[in-house]
Amino acid sequence: MSYIMIFIVAIFVNNIVLSQFLGICPFLGVSKKISTSLGMGFAVMFVMTLSSVVTFLIYHNLLVPFKLEFMMTVVFILVIAALVQMVEIILKKISPALYQALGIFLPLITTNCAVLGIALLAIQKDLSLMQSICYALANAMGFTLAIVLFAGMRERLSKSRLPKAVQGTPIALITAGLLSMAFMGFSGVGN
Secondary structure, eight states: OOHHHHHHIIIIITOTTTTSOOSHHHHHHSTTSHHHHHHHHHHHHHHHHHHHHHHHHHIIIIITTTTOGGGHHHHHHHHHHHHHHHHHHHHHHHOHHHHHHHGGGTGGGGGOHHHHHHHHHHHHTTOOHHHHHHHHHHHHHHHHHHHHHHHHHHHHHHTSOOOGGGTTHHHHHHHHHHHHHHHHGGGGTTO
């Protein structure tokens, strides 16, 4: 599979949030403002791409030679947790405002099933190291695109007059569903 095809498919056709429904917690929790969503998107992009490299190397150079493939999930979670801690420390130093805005959702990247899912899918699909990096980066870009689009819609809706019954979470879920349906339309483009 070509690298361009990996990017197109991961960002639009099989968007990690809107088509595969992984990473919903930060998608709904951090998407009230575009600036916060961008920060979360870049943090996920960094962690997802770097974890893909590290987990690929650990899997192929440590787990497979020693026949420890059954430890894959536990090892991958530990790698992701360490990388998230690193991101937290860096963000706290570089951008305290973004660190505060992301709040509890930053450490939750550790349990973001999208990050773990991409690391596991890259191994399952038997991608090379470069393909794994592209796959992770493209999926992280898809996550960022989805969360920023959703945040923009939520910001716009927060300024609209809505019936009391749909304000807050209900309109957020309706909007997420409509955005998901729009992205699912990309999967039928070639058929």
